[in-house]
Amino acid sequence: MVAVTRAALTRQLQSTNTTRAVVSRVIRKKSTKQKKRIVKQRATTTSIISTPLQPYNDVAGKSNITNAIGYDRFGNATGREYDLGRDGAFMGFNILIAQFYWDSQFNDTAIQVPIDELKKKGFQVKHIKTEDECITELASNRYQITWIISGINQIQNPKFISSLIAFHSGGGAIFLFADNTPGVYHASEFLKTKFGITVDGNYYGGQTMTYKEDGHRGKGNFGQHEIFTGIT
Structure with missing residues (x-):
């Protein structure tokens, strides 16, 4: 997901640079008075787009945060500045x-809780419940990312998996959720079709x-990684 997000940010920046070049050519053809007005507008635009270029907080990748303002009952740092992503940094992502x-x-x-948190980060979120939708x-x-929360019933629409594969092949990020069997169908069918692996078990x-530190080398622990920012 991070890789796709960074790629999308790069495309946005390239698009902005192209716009600047066009505006620059227009400025040279206009009068001095018009030039001042256009330059001022361009400076304003630059300040608006600068925020997404800094998507992560300063503590990105750190789990053991020793100087936090406060901690919850699990020892995790409390405060939005200890999240991985900055508030409002992901405007334009769906x-x-x-x-x-x-x-x-x-x-x-229950699902509204993470939706509200994602919106605070700037994401636009749509929540649906059927395969057809x-x-x-x-x-x-319209979307750069999709969450697929597997159900306990077999897939009903035969076009569902092919639509996921097309989305993924086009650069879309897929976050798969699966529980114990039988709550694995959607995730397992996609993984089987795309990579030849299945999800099963209880x-x-x-x-x-x-x-x-280096917790990924053994069971029961996780090591330092961006996705675990602020989590101990």
């Missing part, structure tokens, strides 16, 4: 959340992983 599993706890109220939205070329996840 996420499609396709939720094919829900129950009394994982309902609309997902196919239509992915074909719109494991009780009653333990908690914690941060440890």
Whole structure:
């Protein structure tokens, strides 16, 4: 996901540079009075687009933050400055959340919590619940990222997997969610078709992983990585 986001940021920057070149040529053809007005507008535009070029907070990649203002009961630093992404840094990026599993706890109220957090970071988010809607939205070329939350029922629309593959092949980032069997169908079918692997099993996840330097070398811990920013 990070790689796709950075690529998209680069495309935005290139587009901005092209616009600057065009404006520059126009300035040379206008009068001095017009030139001053256009230059001022260009300076304003530059200040507006500068924020997305700094998408991550200064603590990016750090789990063990020792000088935080406060900590939660798990020892994680509290405060939005300890998140990986800066607030408002991802304006212009769109996420499609396709939720094919829900129950009394994982309902609309529950999914709204991460949606609200994503919006604070600047993302535009659309939440849908059917395969048909997902196919239509992915074909719109509006999204850079999609979340696929696997359901417990088999895939109903035969075009669903091919639409995901087309989205992924076009540079789209896919975040797959799967639970114990049978809550794996959408993730497993995509992985099987695209990479020849499947998801299966029923494991009780009653333990908690914690941060440890080089923790990825053994079980029970995770090492330092951007995705674990601020998490111990």
